[in-house]
Amino acid sequence: MQELQAEHKKRITPKRPRDYLCWAAAIAVVAALVYTTVTNENYGWPVVFSYFTTDAIIEGLLLTLVLTVVSMALGIVLGLLLAVMRMSHQAPISGLATLYITFFRGTPVLVQLIFWFNIAALYPNVSIGVPFTDISTPVDVNALMTPLTAAIVGLTLNEAAYMAEIIRGGFASVNRGQYEAADSLGMTGFTRLRHVIIPQTMPAIIPATGNQVIGMLKGTSLVSVLGVAELLNSAQSIYARTYQTIPLLIVASLWYLIMTLALSVPQSMIERRFSRSTRRPAAVATATKESLL
Amino acid sequence: MKADGTIVARKLCKSFGSHQVLRGIDLTVAAGEISCIIGPSGSGKSTLLRCVNGLETVDRGVLRVNGEDFGYVEKDDAYHAVSPQRLAEQRSRVGMVFQQFNLFPNMTAESNVMSGPVLVKKVDRKVARERAQELLAQVGLAGCGHKYPAQLSGGQQQRVAIARALAMDPSIMLFDEPTSALDPELVGEVLAVMRDLAHHGMTMLLVTHEMAFARDVADEVLFMDEGVAVERGDAREVLANPREKRTQEFLERVL
Ligand SMILES: Nc1ncnc2c1ncn2[C@@H]1O[C@H](COP(=O)(O)OP(=O)(O)OP(=O)(O)O)[C@@H](O)[C@H]1O
Numbered sequence: 083m084q085e086l087q088a089e090h091k092k093r094i095t096p097k098r099p100r101d102y103l104c105w106a107a108a109i110a111v112v113a114a115l116v117y118t119t120v121t122n123e124n125y126g127w128p129v130v131f132s133y134f135t136t137d138a139i140i141e142g143l144l145l146t147l148v149l150t151v152v153s154m155a156l157g158i159v160l161g162l163l164l165a166v167m168r169m170s171h172q173a174p175i176s177g178l179a180t181l182y183i184t185f186f187r188g189t190p191v192l193v194q195l196i197f198w199f200n201i202a203a204l205y206p207n208v209s210i211g212v213p214f215t216d217i218s219t220p221v222d223v224n225a226l227m228t229p230l231t232a233a234i235v236g237l238t239l240n241e242a243a244y245m246a247e248i249i250r251g252g253f254a255s256v257n258r259g260q261y262e263a264a265d266s267l268g269m270t271g272f273t274r275l276r277h278v279i280i281p282q283t284m285p286a287i288i289p290a291t292g293n294q295v296i297g298m299l300k301g302t303s304l305v306s307v308l309g310v311a312e313l314l315n316s317a318q319s320i321y322a323r324t325y326q327t328i329p330l331l332i333v334a335s336l337w338y339l340i341m342t343l344a345l346s347v348p349q350s351m352i353e354r355r356f357s358r359s360t361r362r363p364a365a366v367a368t369a370t371k372e373s374l375l
Numbered sequence: 376m377k378a379d380g381t382i383v384a385r386k387l388c389k390s391f392g393s394h395q396v397l398r399g400i401d402l403t404v405a406a407g408e409i410s411c412i413i414g415p416s417g418s419g420k421s422t423l424l425r426c427v428n429g430l431e432t433v434d435r436g437v438l439r440v441n442g443e444d445f446g447y448v449e450k451d452d453a454y455h456a457v458s459p460q461r462l463a464e465q466r467s468r469v470g471m472v473f474q475q476f477n478l479f480p481n482m483t484a485e486s487n488v489m490s491g492p493v494l495v496k497k498v499d500r501k502v503a504r505e506r507a508q509e510l511l512a513q514v515g516l517a518g519c520g521h522k523y524p525a526q527l528s529g530g531q532q533q534r535v536a537i538a539r540a541l542a543m544d545p546s547i548m549l550f551d552e553p554t555s556a557l558d559p560e561l562v563g564e565v566l567a568v569m570r571d572l573a574h575h576g577m578t579m580l581l582v583t584h585e586m587a588f589a590r591d592v593a594d595e596v597l598f599m600d601e602g603v604a605v606e607r608g609d610a611r612e613v614l615a616n617p618r619e620k621r622t623q624e625f626l627e628r629v630l
């Protein structure tokens with residue numbers, strides 16, 4: 083039985099010219115890039131290295147991280163509130179939330195930041211007080227709205243709009259049957275939310291929030307226009323003095339790259355864990371890290 | 376606390392908007408009795424079942440479950456909705472099994488079964504776990520407790536769902552087409568569990584298209600069409616010799 087021996091023979095798909103061509107093109111592009119980065123002295127690599135860890139840059143880096151964490155945290159809290167409002171059965175309440183989300187997602191965050199910085203032009207003096215009493219304190223909005231405050235307010239309010247939609251999407255991904263099953267066991271609203279619904283919203287919410295964090299990290303560079311000394315602004319202050327624009331932009335870019343890469347490792351782990359296509363059961367269970375019982 | 380395992384409905388009405396889904400249904404299920412609801416799609420079978428554990432609110436009529444008004448209390452000349460806590464308590468005495476199982480995907484089979492006792496009745500976890508293992512064994516799933524719903528077949532999931540409902544020690548069990556979402560070869564294992572329950576004297580109200588099961592196990596059959604209870608009587612009698620023309624037509628189509 084000669085022909086049965088053939089089952090051990092390899093199957094070969096011949097490489098086509100186009101396969102080699104793709105490789106050749108990619109290698110050529112990379113080689114050209116490497117060549118120019120090394121030989122073009124205007125990159126100023128020695129300058130890059132000398133400024134890479136200077137105090138001003140490191141301080142800017144830390145402020146970038148603080149801005150990211152603070153705006154993200156506040157944005158999540160406010161986003162949760164907005165999501166709850168948006169899901170309300172009271173039309174005026176959900177209408178207000180919709181209005182907010184539409185407005186903040188529909189205008190550029192850069193414009194919003196400049197707007198908040200200049201809010202004193204709109205409301206120079208505001209009194210905070212208890213209604214129907216004499217207790218009230220006038221607030222000087224101009225003094226209050228420092229660049230840093232404006233940065234945090236602007237980033238937070240904008241982030242809240244996006245987080246609200248993410249959180250709402252998480253709740254929308256939970257089947258109505260889950261509510262009914264919890265009800266039929268006699269669970270009260272809070273127990274149902276805490277042990278049945280919220281854990282199931284996490285596979286949708288957590289990976290999307292991770293993406294937002296990475297976006298926020300890069301987005302903080304916008305507040306440099308307000309004069310907040312975060313990473314980009316610190317780099318700008320240095321090259322305003324030294325005229326070494328490109329090297330300092332490289333310094334800033336490398337730091338942004340390092341931070342986003344550092345964040346993208348846990349992010350891709352989270353995404354694999356919660357990937358909606360595979361929906362591994364353990365992912366849902368560990369979403370809140372306490373599988374109840 | 377009375378939990379006598381009876382269901383009594385009189386002139387039950389329910390509308391969704393202008394669509395009248397239940398038009399004056401009468402229903403009586405005595406303790407330990409097995410009652411089957413049959414009827415064409417859209418006739419209101421699920422809605423009736425869902426009213427009995429408060430997943431839908433009733434518009435008009437009397438609904439007494441376990442010997443007391445369900446979801447409302449009669450005061451003066453009106454019914455007043457009870458507090459959410461009271462409603463939850465009334466529901467916890469009525470077990471419900473859904474067509475789509477509705478197991479909690481974030482919990483293992485065992486945690487699903489324990490969820491009612493632990494989260495609602497505040498039973499000690501150890502006690503609840505032992506009871507859950509007993510119940511899983513009862514539905515033929517001993518040793519599957521650590522598995523998540525996604526790792527179980529449809530038939531196994533539905534049996535876990537039955538165990539989960541039983542864990543609350545309900546006096547009544549409701550089943551809404553419990554085998555309709557199952558592959559044919561898995562239907563038998565779920566029906567076997569239900570048959571076992573019936574023999575242990577559980578009051579059961581179920582919507583089903585399994586006529587053979589209804590004939591074997593049910594005491595009473597209720598045929599519904601367009602929100603009306605068209606025919607009601609002894610299960611074997613109705614299925615073998617339906618009196619009403621609409622029942623005859625329906626049975627001819629499904630048998
Ligand atoms: N929440 C709801 N809102 C509006 N209409 C509804 C709602 N639930 C059910 N209905 C309508 O009520 C009618 C009866 O529905 P029901 O689910 O009780 O029928 P059924 O007899 O169980 O049908 P099936 O055999 O297909 O399950 C249908 O016309 C359905 O469209």
Ligand SMILES: [Mg+2]
Nearest residue numbers: 420421422551
């Ligand atoms: Mg139905």
